[in-house]
Amino acid sequence: MTTTLAVDCMGGDHGPRVTLAACRNFLEAHPESQLLLVGAPDALAPLKHPRARIVAASEVVTMDDHVEVALRKKKDSSMRVAIQQVKDGQAQVAISAGNTGALMALARYLLKTVEGIDRPAIATHLPNARGGDTTVLDLGANVDCNEQHLLQFAVMGSALVSALHEGHESPSVGLLNIGEEVIKGNEVIKRAGELLRAAAAAGDLNFYGNVEGNDIFKGTTEIVVCDGFVGNVALKTSEGVASLISGFLKEEFARNALTKLAAIAAYPVLSALKKRVDYRRYNGAALLGLRGLVFKSHGSADEFAFEQALNRAYDAARHNLLDRVQSRIAHARPLLAGAGGDAQLEAATN
Amino acid sequence: MTTTLAVDCMGGDHGPRVTLAACRNFLEAHPESQLLLVGAPDALAPLKHPRARIVAASEVVTMDDHVEVALRKKKDSSMRVAIQQVKDGQAQVAISAGNTGALMALARYLLKTVEGIDRPAIATHLPNARGGDTTVLDLGANVDCNEQHLLQFAVMGSALVSALHEGHESPSVGLLNIGEEVIKGNEVIKRAGELLRAAAAAGDLNFYGNVEGNDIFKGTTEIVVCDGFVGNVALKTSEGVASLISGFLKEEFARNALTKLAAIAAYPVLSALKKRVDYRRYNGAALLGLRGLVFKSHGSADEFAFEQALNRAYDAARHNLLDRVQSRIAHARPLLAGAGGDAQLEAATN
Incomplete structure (x- = not known):
């Protein structure tokens, strides 16, 4: 076909x-x-x-x-x-x-x-410590979201993950927030948490609860939902950190003759690492x-x-x-x- | 004393x-x-x-x-x-x-x-690729900010940097946004951009313009201002990426006998790197x-x-x-x- x-x-x-x-x-x-x-x-x-x-x-x-x-x-x-x-x-x-x-x-x-x-919404996926990917949305399409939009993102993200991954019929969803506790966040986030909990109680979503920025890369949940402004900042920030660290690595390995030798010894490791954190591999976001x-x-x-x-x-x-x-x-x-x-x-x- | x-x-x-x-x-x-x-x-x-x-x-x-x-x-x-x-x-x-x-x-x-x-506001600093630090505020104190608050953060951030760093009387300020262009962002961010440009025109601030998440770690500006929700997510996300990459490094070096030998050769480099990206070193945020x-x-x-x-x-x-x-x-x-x-x-x- x-x-x-x-x-x-x-x-x-x-x-x-x-x-x-x-x-x-x-x-x-x-x-x-x-x-x-x-x-x-x-x-x-x-x-x-x-x-x-x-x-x-x-x-x-x-x-x-x-x-x-x-x-x-x-x-x-x-x-x-x-x-x-x-x-x-x-x-x-x-x-x-x-x-x-x-x-x-x-x-x-x-x-x-x-x-x-x-x-x-714009959805992409990012690598996580569990060896899988975390699907994050929204990533820049919607800069002023209300709680209904965040619920819609959760539904669309669940659809995306279950469509592309066999056997993931009910992927877990986290709401990106500034703390795990229910009382955290601004008013929109608190109301979105209520909607998502209600959807989970009705059996329509596998809602985990609040997650924080680091949970995207821990792989705490399969899906992380947030408004487009926050998602865009999180994505660009993570690119910035990855670049900074790879720059540091280059600098440290270039420091003297001994470290340059070490770089040769470590070459297979470094290229494997480079491949794993290469942001270009994660290019291509779905408009859902x-x-x-x-x-x-x-x-x-x-x-x-x-x-x-x-x-x-x-x-x-x-x-x-x-x-x-x-x-x-x-x-x-x-x-x-x-x-x-x-x-x-x-x-x-x- | x-x-x-x-x-x-x-x-x-x-x-x-x-x-x-x-x-x-x-x-x-x-x-x-x-x-x-x-x-x-x-x-x-x-x-x-x-x-x-x-x-x-x-x-x-x-x-x-x-x-x-x-x-x-x-x-x-x-x-x-x-x-x-x-x-x-x-x-x-x-x-x-x-x-x-x-x-x-x-x-x-x-x-x-x-x-x-x-x-x-809560202000902290993060390492950047220029070998210095970028001061970021707010980091979690204020989850619903208007443009006046963002202007106040810019003034307080400028005060902090100029107080703690000799010769930095007029540190540059970036407004965290989802693109460099003036037309980007939500309504609060657009109005904050106008206020900051007016302050710069009056000679009271060294406003650079919009910056994106990766600019924090590039060191594009000495100060990055954002609301507390976005700042908290950016901070936690960056911690998450740093942990993920150091986890990947450990995995890759532990893969087989050869890579384990390489780890020994690369030990001084890896510990120098670890020190540079150790988030514990950046602990301690000022309430301004x-x-x-x-x-x-x-x-x-x-x-x-x-x-x-x-x-x-x-x-x-x-x-x-x-x-x-x-x-x-x-x-x-x-x-x-x-x-x-x-x-x-x-x-x-x-």
């Missing part, structure tokens, strides 16, 4: 130089894939492949374009045309490394949210809650990282993530009070 | 077992120090030292006591009595590893905030904006970590941090519109 990905080849910090190289590698690795390369035909001409086809788009959404510009002015942007391919059934999933806010807004506008979901699949790559992704995002999008499409998320949300709909109709309207007019 | 510290010896996860051992080491290392050991006399009797004196307190604020309990019920808690020593001029600074919310509330109630400051000095230790601090907090409190008292912060705030008072009187009332009645 062939799976078709629509790739916004113009997005991100590096554009076609990175995206085309990644697409070429991806095509080699996945004989059942097809790519729609979306962007300026001249820029995309260098990639000739029997399973790749160029879809022309004359404009590019830049990293600092306002959402309004992406929605109302640049109607032929590569980002928009890529999402349109999903809407039109030409592709099963769209991928872009462009401006997150614009991607979210365009995806909402073109694809609409699933009934019961106010706002789509939409009536179509969209994946977001880090804007600064290099060839290797962008290929990971393509892999992730491909896996999601092949695991039929969209149907699974939708049916999970449908099952939990009685929980998701207040969401739905208004959200559709808001998405359409925003 | 003798400097006296009032130590809440009963607070934290471990109580006197850790705090007393740290106090003993601290006294050995600082011949011009005096300690007031606050708590249950029986529990504190084991530490006999000519420069240590027990101040009896019959109650203990537990980690999950509500703020109300600390304020209104346990009027003879070790935490409260330690702060009272500062208020009464018996000590220059108080230190506690107890419940953060209770410590902040008691400190506000007993010491009051400085004119122009609504809410005290009060009319008296209070320091907070991590609740789970061990003997080494608690001693770092004592060291930090001692340095701050000897650098006359209190006067310097107060005079900096006084200078910036025209900036801090709307703060002051109400805050005093709120602090007194909260």
Whole structure:
């Protein structure tokens, strides 16, 4: 069965130089894939492949374009045309490394949210000490969330994990907070805790309780939910610490002749470590809650990282993530009070 | 000149077992120090030292006591009595590893905030890739901040850095956000950006602009301001990543006979690294904006970590941090519109 990905080849910090190289590698690795390369035909001409086809788009959404510009002015942007391919059934999933806010807004506008979901969320996974991954959402789409949104994130995160991991039908959910105790946190977090406890009591969620920032990497729960501002800060902070430590390691091994010898002895260990903490491996975040699949790559992704995002999008499409998320949300709909109709309207007019 | 510290010896996860051992080491290392050991006399009797004196307190604020309990019920808690020593001029600074919310509330109630400051902030510093430290505030005291609070944090952070670091009269301030662009962030963050830019235009702050989570560890700015919820998550997340990476390192070096040999060769490098990323070294956060000095230790601090907090409190008292912060705030008072009187009332009645 062939799976078709629509790739916004113009997005991100590096554009076609990175995206085309990644697409070429991806095509080699996945004989059942097809790519729609979306962007300026001249820029995309260098990639000739029997399973790749160029879809022309004359404009590019830049990293600092306002959402309004992406929605109302640049109607032929590569980002928009890529999402349109999903809407039109030409592709099963769209991928872009462009401006997150614009991607979210365009995806909402073109694809609409699933009934019961106010706002789509961005979910990614991070490595944990148990040797597995922790799925974290939201990561930047929603900067002012209420308790209903956090509950929706919990439901969507549960759907994502159970869809992509066999035998994880009821993954555990933690609410990111500043302490484990129920009394901790701001008002939204406290009310979200009440909603999540009620959902757990009703048997619709496996809610663990409050977790703290370090629990993401301990793997205390399979899923951690938080608002997009907090999630984005946590993600970037963790990247910063990982870079700092690898910088320290390099400095310490370069200190003198003896430590340089030690570095040679330790080379296999250091490259294994480097691989395990390489943030590029974790590139590729799902936009959840939409009536179509969209994946977001880090804007600064290099060839290797962008290929990971393509892999992730491909896996999601092949695991039929969209149907699974939708049916999970449908099952939990009685929980998701207040969401739905208004959200559709808001998405359409925003 | 003798400097006296009032130590809440009963607070934290471990109580006197850790705090007393740290106090003993601290006294050995600082011949011009005096300690007031606050708590249950029986529990504190084991530490006999000519420069240590027990101040009896019959109650203990537990980690999950509500703020109300600390304020209104346990009027003879070790935490409260330690702060009272500062208020009464018996000590220059108080230190506690107890419940953060209770410590902040008691400190506000007993010491009051400085004119122009609504809410005290918790500031700590974290290592950065430039070989220096980045001061981050707030770290958990204030979970719902408005733009005025963020401006106050910027002023207090600038005061802290300039007081403790010679020649850093005008340290740079970054506003923690989810992107560098001015259009990013939630409404509070956008308004805070406007206030900070206005303060910089008036010459009262060295405002750099928005920074992201990774900039804390890059050292892009000397100070990073954020609300307490976000700051707490960033801090705990960074601890989690550091633990994960050191766990990975251990696993990789233990993998087989060859990697174990490599570990021996790399031992000096690994212990240098361990020292550089040891979170215990960064223990001890200042509560800023009060009319008296209070320091907070991590609740789970061990003997080494608690001693770092004592060291930090001692340095701050000897650098006359209190006067310097107060005079900096006084200078910036025209900036801090709307703060002051109400805050005093709120602090007194909260």
